[in-house]
Amino acid sequence: MRATPPIALTIAGSDSGGGAGIQADLKxxxxxxxxxxxxxxxxTAQNTTAVTAVHEIPADVVAAQIKAVLSDLDVRAIKIGMLFSPAIIDAVARELESFDGHIVLDPVMIAKSGDALLQDAAITAMIDQMLPRATLLTPNLPEAARLLGATEGEEIEAQAHALLAKGPQAVLMKGGHGTGETCTDLLVTPDLPPLRLDAPRIDTRNTHGTGCTYSASIAAFLALGHTMPDAVTAAHAYLHEAIKRSDELQIGAGHGPVHHFHSLWDAHA
Known part of the structure; x- marks a missing residue:
């Protein structure tokens, strides 16, 4: 017997340090x-402390990769991360015009190290071309503020509704950049009550790739057939445990990765 597993696709940048981007998504x-x-x-030339170089893949090559995957593989959900430039955003938007599965859009702008991963000129293209295609938009608080031209710290449910008005079917406001002992995420959709997800804030430096991992795990659960609220809830629990177990790993001198395989192998074994 041969298995046909659910297929998820990530469209994102490569992190040579393995903690974020394509590598985190595939994990x-x-x-x-x-x-x-x-x-x-x-x-990207990247490790746990810095991004030292970025090489943009030509837009036609990005488009060719999407064509190759979607023409052969039965993709049920797509996670989109680092898009970097207006040309790449245009190529991705065109290639996904006929895709009818879930699209989880993580509007990646800044790396954990503070380095830019999205050109300033690409923000308008992101809003106009990608937000209307998203089944779910997953901004952190700084990203939401930048997409709205607003001040960070404004009421997050109001920001979520303002982002919904730009076209995505749902918005997950991520509270990891907030303060306080509790980290609160908020899932807002047009026709359901907001879903609030609370978790104790974990004191660790090992948070590299959390946003990538969160959006990728939501896409995975959607590919597995979960509803949006259930997918977000399951991904939230998975990520929380991955962060909680991250200190079992000693990777690099800076912000280390979360433990993607915490349920499969013990780092201390």
Missing amino acids: AFSALGTYGASVITAV
Whole structure:
């Protein structure tokens, strides 16, 4: 007997340090029981302390990767991360015009190290071309503020509704950049009550790739057939445990990765 696992696709940048981007997405897909395919939009020279170089993949090559995957693989959900430039955003938007599965859009702008991963000129293209295609938009608080031209710290449910008005079917406001002992995420959709997800804030430096991992794990659960609220709830629990167990790993001198495979192998074994 041959298995046909659910397939999820990540469209994102490559992190040579393995903690974020394509690498984190594929780890999350695999850990959660889906087959991961990938389209690389940029190659970064990156580790746990800095991004030292970014090489943009030509837009036609990005488009060719998407064509190759979608023409052969039965992709049920797509996670989109680092898009970097207006040309890449245009190529991705055009290639996904006929895709009818879930699209989880993580509007990646700044790396954990503070380095830019989205050109300033690309923000308008992101809003106009990508937000209307998203089944779910997953901004952190700084990203939400930048997409709205607002001040960070404004009421997050109001910001979520303002983002919904720009076209996505749902918005997950991520509270990891907030303060206080509790980290609160908020899922807002047009026709359901807001879903609030609370978790104790974990004191660790190992948070590299949390946003990538969160959006990828949501895409994995959607590919597995979960509803949006259930997918977000399950991904929230998975990520929380991955962060909680991250200190079992000693990777690099800076912000280390979360433990994607915490349920599969013990770092201390």
